[in-house]
Amino acid sequence: xxxxxxxxxxxxxxxxxxxxxxxxxxxxxxxxxxxxxxxxxxxxxxxxxxxxxxxxxxxxxxxxxxxxxxxxxxxxxxxxxxxxxxxxxxxxxxxxxxxxxxxxxxxxxxxxxxxxxxxxxxxxxxxxxxxxxxxxxxxxxxxxxxxxxxxxxxxxxxxxxxxxxxxxxxxxxxxxxxxxxxxxxxxxxxxxxxxxxxxxxxxxxxxxxxxxxxxxxxxxxxxxxxxxxxxxxxxxxxxxxxxxxxxxxxx
Numbered sequence: 041x042x043x044x045x046x047x048x049x050x051x052x053x054x055x056x057x058x059x060x061x062x063x064x065x066x067x068x069x070x071x072x073x074x075x076x077x078x079x080x081x082x083x084x085x086x087x088x089x090x091x092x093x094x095x096x097x098x099x100x101x102x103x104x105x106x107x108x109x110x111x112x113x114x115x116x117x118x119x120x121x122x123x124x125x126x127x128x129x130x131x132x133x134x135x136x137x138x139x140x141x142x143x144x145x146x147x148x149x150x151x152x153x154x155x156x157x158x159x160x161x162x163x164x165x166x167x168x169x170x171x172x173x174x175x176x177x178x179x180x181x182x183x184x185x186x187x188x189x190x191x192x193x194x195x196x197x198x199x200x201x202x203x204x205x206x207x208x209x210x211x212x213x214x215x216x217x218x219x220x221x222x223x224x225x226x227x228x229x230x231x232x233x234x235x236x237x238x239x240x241x242x243x244x245x246x247x248x249x250x251x252x253x254x255x256x257x258x259x260x261x262x263x264x265x266x267x268x269x270x271x272x273x274x275x276x277x278x279x280x281x282x283x284x285x286x287x288x289x290x291x
Contacts, residue, residue, distance in 0.1 A: 048276025065279030211251030
């Protein structure tokens with residue numbers, strides 16, 4: 041059985057005091073989430089502080105992005121080996137905000153994935169469609185193409201640590217959420233696409249759902265057969281809410 045994973049994406053939010061309070065709250069209540077694996081992804085400047093505050097816990101640390109190169113003349117970028125030095129276990133790749141606001145392409149995601157894998161970190165590759173694409177019936181084609189870019193670039197053995205996150209763009213930060221049935225349909229299709237290349241990889245692949253997940257809807261969403269946890273935005277900035285989402289995942 042796949043172990044549920046709930047990841048908090050804190051985006052461009054926080055301060056030293058806020059981060060300290062939030063992590064302490066999560067640590068104090070971590071046991072309430074049971075066997076669900078938890079991780080948080082703070083802004084990159086707070087990674088050293090988060091590493092210190094998480095020391096001795098089983099809560100994973102992740103980054104929200106990484107560079108396409110290991111080093112060089114890339115002002116403002118942060119390389120995967122640097123993230124590893126500060127205790128990161130996970131790296132988010134291809135989040136819809138990176139794709140839409142900063143023009144990241146599937147090829148950029150593939151290049152970043154190479155860096156994450158080389159640094160021994162675990163990639164969480166984000167996939168999702170816009171409202172216009174969903175209304176046009178293009179959801180499975182869009183997310184399938186995003187996934188295929190990854191599957192075509194690497195052998196299945198290289199993708200052993202891969203994790204996916206399906207985040208419909210129209211449900212991120214909008215208060216709208218895909219129905220459990222809508223989310224399950226996409227998750228099942230993604231797993232089937234991976235299975236067509238490697239059934240064993242697909243069976244163990246964790247696929248998270250993201251998009252206005254809250255404690256109130258987490259149980260129904262995370263209870264779907266092919267949904268293995270959540271990538272949580274705004275709700276992860278509240279420690280009690282984040283823990284409650286983790287507790288909602290069946291184990």
